[in-house]
Amino acid sequence: EVQLVESGGGLVKPGGSLRLSCVASGFEFSAYAMNWVRQAPGKGLEWISYISASTDRILYADSVKGRVTISRDNAQKAMFLQMNSLRAEDTAVYYCARSANSGLDPWGQGTLVTVSS
């Protein structure tokens, strides 16, 4: 079964940092580009970052540029999102999703990041 599992979310104070992880199984992870997408409570979906299969192309949304770093370890079948200088508006469920078929598929179950003092 193709599966993505996120972890690393939690409660953090404004200005703090978190590192999210996404572990893949059931497919050749090293052959696929990956993404992070977030969803604020009760809101819609916002794409925030992309990393190509070989890491030669990395992209960020303007809303997080300069504060987050995406990376991956193909040997470990894992992707990461290092988040720094967190703000209240970063509070969201963070999903990892594989680039496939001109869409994103599959998605993980998400990990909740809450930024609050």
Next chain:
Amino acid sequence: DIQMTQSPSSVSASVGDRVTITCRASQDITTWLAWYQQKPGKGPKLLISATSTLQSGVPSRFSGTGSGTDFTLTISTLQPEDFATYYCQQASSFPLTFGGGTRVDLK
């Protein structure tokens, strides 16, 4: 950035109804359009890619049409498991952008 405008934002329907959701892009995205279904507490599920390509395992009552800037998702005969929120997403260029969502609930 390409803006995606989805309508309606919510629709109340009954089992057996035909439901149509529209999505408009702020510029031509040819057929680079995907549709997702999301249920509470779950990650989105890809239903349709490239405007009209049904993903494996997705029931044939779901269909997608359109090109350029105007797109439609149709559920031909609504089933109980279809009550959910639906999102469109353009895959033409980064940043990837989503419509605001359409909540389909029970009338």
